[in-house]
Structures are given as C-alpha cells and as structure tokens.
Amino acid sequence: MPGLEFDGLTASFNGERVVGPLSLSVGEGEHVALVGRSGAGKSTLIKLMYEQVEHEASLIPQDLGLVNALPVFHNVFMGQLQKHSVWYNTWTLLKPFRKDREAVASLLEELGMPEKQWIPAASLSGGQRQRVAIARAFYRGSPLLLADEPISALDGLLGHHVMEWLTSHFTTSVVALHDVEMALKYCSRIVGIQNGQIALDAPASELAPADIMTLY
C-alpha cells in the first residue's frame, strides 16, 4: 500500500469550525500518534480519515460500536462479513464454523480473554469490551489501523502488550492517544493537535515527553 494523503480535512459543529482545514500525509509503514488535549479534535480527525479512505481501514472508535446482544465471537466475526455469502453469514449467526471459531479464539487468546468467546458483549467489563473492539479491528485484516484511544480502559501491562501487538501487526496506523509515554514508545511519529490544527509534527525519536507537554 502506498502512503496516504489526507487533504482538506475539516469539520464544523454548530456552524463553528472545530477541525482544520488541515492536510496530513502518512507514509507506508509509519505509526502516527495523534496527541493533544481532550476536545482538541483528535476523535473527529480519526472519523474524517475513516470517511476519506472510504471505510477501507480497521477502525477502533472510542465508543466501540459493539452489538451488545451478540456474543463476543459474532462481534469479532463482523469484521469479515464482506468476505462471505449471505448463507455463510446467516448460518454463522446460528452455528459458527470451526475454522472461524478457531481464528477468533486465537485472537482472544492473544488479548487474554479466551474464555469470553460466547459471552454477550453486554455483560463484559469496560476493558473487555475494548479488547473485543480491538479484536474485531484486527480480524478485519486491513493493513491500515485507525484507532481512537484503543487502550484507555486497559491496565498498564496489558496496554503495553496491545500497543506493541497492534503496531507490529498493522503496516500503517494512526492512533489517537492521551498517554504521551505510550505514544513515544510505540509510534514512529507524533502529531500534536491543538484547536483543530497541527501544532507539532516530528519523529518520535526526536521528541521527549516535555516537548509534547506544551500542547496540554
């Protein structure tokens, strides 16, 4: 996949411009962290990017978008609905095939919740729900990850594991993060957002936490 060019990203809320207009080019293999104060426009930016790539990306939105009544397996399986026929999908709703069950099970294993495969999403804790959304995005199998605070509900050790896992398995990623240390550790490039504009754009290796703190 060649690099991505995001041009003319703008968003308004109640007639007031909250994001942009801004442009951002993301090279193949780059792992970009969007940092900045809450309300700076990071979430809106992730949504705009998802629209601009015409949904051809693995997305982890902040509100997760799980179907609460369905078990974890089906929530994850929804990442690949487009690959199968209507009959396959309908049958899977009633009785999943073994190869899909195993694929999803190994993802859940990786995320430390293999025993939850048949539990409805509604009865999971916040951190577990977040991991289901991560598994779904991974199962989606796109080389590009767009994620909005994907580890906000995970404890430290698990958060590190997930960030490492995500950045090593997705070719390219844009991740909104409020945790500056995580951003510096796992991402290759830091983009700071302030009042809907890019206020900082530098390789992670050239920055120290203090440089980013000026945004907050």
Add this chain to the structure above:
Amino acid sequence: MFSYPTVRTSLIFLAIAVAGLLVADIAITTANPWQDLGRFFLGVATPNFFSTEGLATALLRTIAFAFVGVTLGSFFGFLLSLVYRFLPVRIFCAFIRAIHELFWALIFLQFFGFHPLTGVLAIAIPYAGIFAKVYSEILEEADQEPTRLLPPGTGAIAAFLYAKIPDCWVQLRTYTAYRLECGLRSSAILGFVGLPTLGFYLESSFSMGMYSDAGAMLILFYVLIATMPLWLKPKLLPIYILGAPFFLGEGLPIVWGNVERFFTEDIIPAPLRDGEGLAGLMPWLGDVMVTEALPGVWNTVVLTQIALVATGILSLLAFPLISKHFGGPVRRTSGHVLLVIARSTPEYILAYILLQLWGPSMLPAVVALALHNGGIIGHLIGRQSNTIHLRPDAPHGFARYTWELVPRLYRPFLAFLFYRWEIIMRETAILGILGIYTLGFYVDSAIQNIRFDRAMLLILITALLNIGVDALGRYIRRKLALQTMPTC
C-alpha cells in the same frame, strides 16, 4: 398554574367533555339495574365451568385465531416495516390499522362467510399495520454505530442480521408478546359477530340469563391472560404457531360467487350500480352523509371525548392503588388484581355486559371505555411512580399525592392518554354495533339491510376520522413535548 400548557390543554379537554355530557344520552333505562348487576356478580362468584363443552371449544378457538392472526400480522408487518420509510407504505399501514378488527370481520363475513379465514384476516390485517409502524420505530432507534463500522462490501442482509436485529431483538419480542395478549382480546370479541370464539359463548350465555356460565368464561379468560408468562415460552412457540391453524375449526366453505359479487356489485354505490351515473351519486352521497355519517361522527366524537376524560380521571385515581408510595403490600396486591382485571377485559365485553344490565345509552360505553383504558394507564403510571425516589421527609397521604407525585407523573400521564385517544375513538365507533348510535351502529344497520355500498363508505369515513384523531393526538403530544413509547 393556569400558565402551564399541560394544565390548559387538560382544562380545554375537560370543558369539551362536560359540554359533551350535556348533549349526550346518559341514562339507565332498565327497571332493576342494580338487581341485574347483583345477579351478574353472583354468577361470577359461582362460575359453572362444566355446563357445556362449548366453553372449552370456544377457548381453544380463541387461542387459535389469536395465534394465527398475530403470527401472520407480525410476519407481514415486519416485511412492511422494512419499507416503512416510503410514504405510500405509511399511508397504507395507517389506513389498514384505522379499521377495527370487528369492522374487518364484518366485511369478510359478507363474502367469505363463517370461514376461519374471516377471523384470521380480521386480526392479521389491522395488526400488520400496527406491527409495521412499531417495528419500524424500534428498528430506527437501534444503535447506528455497528452498521457504520462494517467493512465495505458487506451485504445488506448480513448487515441487517448482525448489526440491527440483535440490538432490537428484546424489544421486538416484548412488543410482539404484548400484541399477542391484545390478539387474544381481539379474538375473543370476534365471537360477537358470530365467529366461534369466547364472545359468542358469552353472548349466548347472557341472552339465556346463564350468568354462571358467563362468569366461568370471564374467569377462564383472566386466567389465560394472567398465566401467559407461564405457557408462552420461546421453545414452545413453534409448536403453537404450527399447531394453531389446525384448531381454527371447519366453519362454512367459501362460496366464491359471493366473493366476486361483493367486489363487482355489492360495494358499488347504488346509483352507479343502477345505471344512474354520476348524476345520481351526489344525492346518494348527500343522503348517506346527512342521515348516517354525520350523526354517527357526532355521536362518536362526543362519546370519545367524554370517555377520554373519564379514562384520565380514573387513571389518576387508580394509580395510587399499585404505587409503592401509598399503602402496604396487601393493598398493592389487591390493587394489582383490580387493575389486571380492568385492563384484561376487552372494552367491548365490558360494554356488552353493562349494556345488558343498564339498558342502551352512552353510559355503559363510557364506563366500559374508562374502566379498560383507565386500568391500562393507571397501571403504566403507577409503575412509573415506583421509579420516583421521594426525600425521606416527604409529606404523606393526600399531600404526597397532590404535591409530590401528580406533578411528576402528569406529563407521562398525558402522553399515554393522548396516545390512547385514537384507540378510544376506534373502540367508540365499534361499540355502535351494540346499539349505541356511534358510527358502528350505522355500519351494522347498513349491513343488516344488505346495503354494503353504504357500509363501506361509512367504514371509510370511520377510518379517516381515526387517522385524523391520531394525527391531532401526535400534534398535541409534540406541541406539549410529551415523550411516548409504543408499548401501551
């Protein structure tokens, strides 16, 4: 206080109802109304379940008609709900649900006769219209986010099955179960036009003065409704649905010549049928309007307005019976039993019983409508009052009722009341079949006189009146910013 729009609206409706009372025909015309009522209650207290086998058969038929009708209604209603955003579909659904089950039954009786299809379609058609509307509302309220997240190229059916249906499933199921309960009531009253359900049994027991048989029927009906959670299990549902068509009874065979004649001759306005052309149509229309439609509409509206306000007053009086803010568990339990009886009895059956006991006037109809609908709304706002947490030093008794609870419950109360306005009017029109001069009376007499053209026109006018009141009710609810939910 008069500056509140809700209070002003209530007072306007109260004034209309009082004015209606002045012109309405409210009277008890039988010689010994209380003696008859006493005999009736004695009948209920000494039910006779074994006088004939008729009761068991009628019960079986009632359940079978309800299951087949509601199943078909929900199936086609669901299909319609998928295309409900198109205006012609919405108008079509509004029209078929504006015509009461009994009117549909009267229409089908004319050409299918006493064939099971008459009863099944009479329930399935209006229910499909209602299901279409409510299902589409439920589907619309589903979370949109999962659909947005699906990979591009996901088929519409897979998207619907994964991202929409599971999210709405519980609501769809609850509403359908509630409708099945309504279907049992509808099925029971179809007996009043001659189908072999409980209404038929009740009417024949009453006409022979066998109050103990009538009492047994009523008690069985309450038990049937009250035990629904016990016998209506998801696992048993396929058995019920597949089995029900075999218990509809044989009825009488359909004479297809009648069907053809009904559509090609009977319902064509008389002047057109007789070759008088459009010149004869106007006087005919004028005659129907002046002698039947207008008096029918007038009486229907007057009775509806009185019944609406009576329903409101009764619900406000009834809800403390089940509210945890008043009385102990004993009183609340008996309150629950009273309200369950009030809302489980179809208003048509209540009106029929009261009419037998008190003689023909608007009074039995008002009392029946108020008891049934007041029972429903009283139950709903009583339940809502239980979610209110009062401060520990809140006043008690009447002050608690007037200062703490009514002000908080008044808006949902009005929302429910205006939601049921159209339902009350639909019922009011149909009660005419019992001999009160509402639209149903004129429809029924036109059918008795084999003037189906007039009957169809009057049913059409009834439907338009219902659609109008439904629109007005929605307008008022929006104006007063009242929230409603579909399940009431």
